[in-house]
Amino acid sequence: MACSTAPFPAAAPFFPNPCHRVQQLSPSAQPFQPSRVVMVRWAPPPHGWFKLNFDGSVYHDGSGRASIGGAIRDNAGRVVLAFAEKTEHSTVGIVEARALIRGLQLARGLRLERVVAEGDDLVLVQLLRGEETQTRIPVAMQEEILGLLHSFAGCDVRHVYREGNQVAHTLCRQAYHSPGVWVGGLLPAAVFEKAEDDRRGVAHERAVVRAA
Numbered sequence: 001m002a003c004s005t006a007p008f009p010a011a012a013p014f015f016p017n018p019c020h021r022v023q024q025l026s027p028s029a030q031p032f033q034p035s036r037v038v039m040v041r042w043a044p045p046p047h048g049w050f051k052l053n054f055d056g057s058v059y060h061d062g063s064g065r066a067s068i069g070g071a072i073r074d075n076a077g078r079v080v081l082a083f084a085e086k087t088e089h090s091t092v093g094i095v096e097a098r099a100l101i102r103g104l105q106l107a108r109g110l111r112l113e114r115v116v117a118e119g120d121d122l123v124l125v126q127l128l129r130g131e132e133t134q135t136r137i138p139v140a141m142q143e144e145i146l147g148l149l150h151s152f153a154g155c156d157v158r159h160v161y162r163e164g165n166q167v168a169h170t171l172c173r174q175a176y177h178s179p180g181v182w183v184g185g186l187l188p189a190a191v192f193e194k195a196e197d198d199r200r201g202v203a204h205e206r207a208v209v210r211a212a
Contacts, residue, residue, distance in 0.1 A: 040163040040206045042198035044075045049114040049154065052103040055168035056087075056095035056121075057175075064089045067179075068099035069171025071191070072107055072115075077199030081106055082167075082182045082191060084175035093136025096121040097145065099168070104148040106181070114154035118165070125159040163204035167194045 045051040054070035066089045071082040083106060087098055100117060107115050119125060126132035128145060135142065149155045162169065170191050178188065187195065 036208050037205050038208050039203035040161045041201055041203045042077075042160070042164045042167070044073065044077050045114075045116045047075050049116055050074055050080065050107065050112050051116045051118055052100075052107055053160070053165055053168040054096070054099040054103045054117065054119045055165055055172050056092060056097075056099045057169075057172035058089065058092050058095050065176060066090060066095050067172045067175035068095060068102055069168050069173075069175055070099055070103035070106075071167045071171060071195065072103065072110070072112070073195070073198075077195070079167075079185065079187060079191075079195050080183070081110060082171055082187055083180070084171040084188075084191075085179050085181075086175050091136060093121065093123065094138075094141070096124055097137045097141050099172075100124070100145055101141075101148065104145070108148070108151060113152060115152050116156045116158055117149070118158040118160045119168070120160055120162045120165045122159050125157055128157045161206050163206045166204070167191060167198060170194050 042053075050072050052070055052072050054068070057065075057067045057069070059065040066087050067085065068087050069082075069084045072080050074080055083102060085102065087095060090098075096119060100119060104115070104117065123132070123134060123136055127135050127137075127142065128149070149157070174188050174191060182188075185192075
């Protein structure tokens with residue numbers, strides 16, 4: 001079934017635009033400097049929708065460690081499914097894409113109809129939304145993700161700052177010592193605590209930067 005347009009006022013279609021050109025930075029571009037602090041909160045999806053937060057972790061210390069993690073939550077912030085799994089070592093972009101694919105596959109297994117996929121990999125999100133053509137993943141992987149997204153009656157892809165993606169990040173760390181898939185409210189303690197913080201609307205500080 002084709003994916004319908006998501007009902008979020010500020011949302012733009014995420015389907016790739018082949019005519020969009022990648023903007024390149026000038027070699028003389030100035031470094032960015034912190035300018036102010038903003039408060040970041042996890043936001044629940046609209047009624048009738050579910051949100052998949054996903055993340056990938058890659059160690060570059062010679063250990064070959066990499067993992068994926070994600071959580072699917074309803075509009076009340078309740079975790080309906082979470083996963084934490086080790087994966088083959090690769091680039092950050094590919095591991096992030098693996099996390100998204102795994103999460104979408106699990107969402108399909110739950111027979112969910114409307115899903116918001118949210119992660120902190122801005123390059124991947126912009127690629128899937130058609131806002132950029134720059135990519136860090138193979139074309140086949142991109143097509144697999146789009147195919148999974150199109151299988152839902154409603155779908156959207158959103159970027160969130162890392163501070164608003166702490167449940168998925170915690171699940172990535174969980175994968176290194178106690179991997180698994182959890183359905184319902186039975187979650188590892190550290191993951192449950194982060195999910196409860198999100199459900200209560202706990203805000204986290206983030207430094208926003210701008211050109212000097």
